[in-house]
Amino acid sequence: MNRYAGKKVVVTGGPHGMGLATVKALLDGGAEVLLTGQNEANLEAARRELGPEAHVVRSDTSSLSDIDALGAIVRDRLGAIDLLFVNAGFASLGPFDLVTEASFDKTFDINTNGAFFTVHRLSPLIRDGGSIVVTTSAASDGGTAGMSAYSGSKAALRAFTRAFAAELLPRRIRVNAVSPGFIKTPTMGIAGASEKLLASLGKEGNDVTPMKRIGSPDEVARAVLFLAFEATFTTGAELPVDGGLGQGLFLPHV
Template sequence: MKSYAGKKAVVTGGTHGMGLATVKALLAGGAEVLLTGKNERNVEAARRELGSRAHVVRSDMGSIADIDALFSIVTDTLGRIDLLFVNAGVASLETLDQVTEASYDWTFGVNAKGAFFTVQRLVPLMRDGGAIVFTTSIANEGGSPGMSVYAGSKAALRSFAQVFAAELLPRQIRVNAVSPGFIKTPTMGIAGASAEALAAFEQEGRAVTPMKRIGTPDEVARAVLFLAFEATFTTGVELPVDGGLGQGIVTPHASPDPSPDAVALTSAVA
């Protein structure tokens, strides 16, 4: 087991799925962790499960007021931090004709604007030599019907990671991203999906992923912590954690005509 004793981390969107898996790995290694979530039920569940081992905070990444408050909470609770994992995000499947100004603003408000200002507010608290990791998506590349706004918001994070990596070089703060494919999270990336839809997504994920299975939150967490603490000569990169799905790998038994929604479905929703 990796040792993170003495390390302090903030994980947004840490109450379930990939974020929670990362929190648990950090705690198991001895780190002190503050995690956030918007959904009160998930926040309370995380508090019950983690107890006094972690600082669980309700915070909405779509609210600048909440982000400002988070700065004060992190300052009072942790002080200086070694890792900021920007994982919180939202997703919906809407074709061009279905997107409204409200749904567009909601997606970009959380995924792009919220992520940007979370980094801006918290980076003064980071120790020199620390690390920032974003959760992006394999939807960043290619074109899949119904994913325009979501993909655009996640592509923005890819650009943020590269520019922040350059801007934070003087402080030796490394900035990278993980890009998940199909991951077995409670929502499979789409909040409010029915049990039947989730089962169909999972089946499709196994069919279209070259490794013929979907990933686990623990596998994403290991990639996050690799970028955070082990990849000390790596900055500005996006690391796919997708079983080969976004890498152009074709297997003899690949599904001949996967649905575009299934190919694009990625990332956790917090």
């Protein structure tokens, strides 16, 4: 099936998890994809799995010079693009009184500053009528102990999504966000998570999610591609992919 034939796409944070699932779906649909990541082992694994069909580029989202270099690479390899999926992210858990200046800065440098300047640098390369999708998080609504810095960094992306959508209206570029809940990725979104923590997060996700299970990367990828190519009358929106976690749903007592 070639539903994305002729489409050119950039995915930041693409070597594993939700990013990789989106890249695979795009490649299966005939798109040309450039994906980025920082961890060389993850990048090499992506190169082996995806083969020559994907452009795999090392780029640090927290580095403005890397973002500038990425813009030049995208222009040289792809030219104009149809979709920018801003997915690179970082999270660490801990009570707010133990957050250090270094960990706070890293969280915002990647999730917030990096996302902003990725759109800033690459939006001129998006074709008029193209699309941007940003990954926010269910954690940005309400309050979750141990996730103050992460939640704040992702809440900023929700505001960015609306503002970018307004600014890019003259070019008919739609800007939307996908907001995942508990998703079964290799790290469950937590940098350096141990096997014990991953198991705990999986159990917690199954328990607290109204649908009583955690989601899959493929389910997030389908939401991303819906916003990117199908939701042609939607911009400035945030689509939850969280099994009802952020929607105030409760199972009836029977």
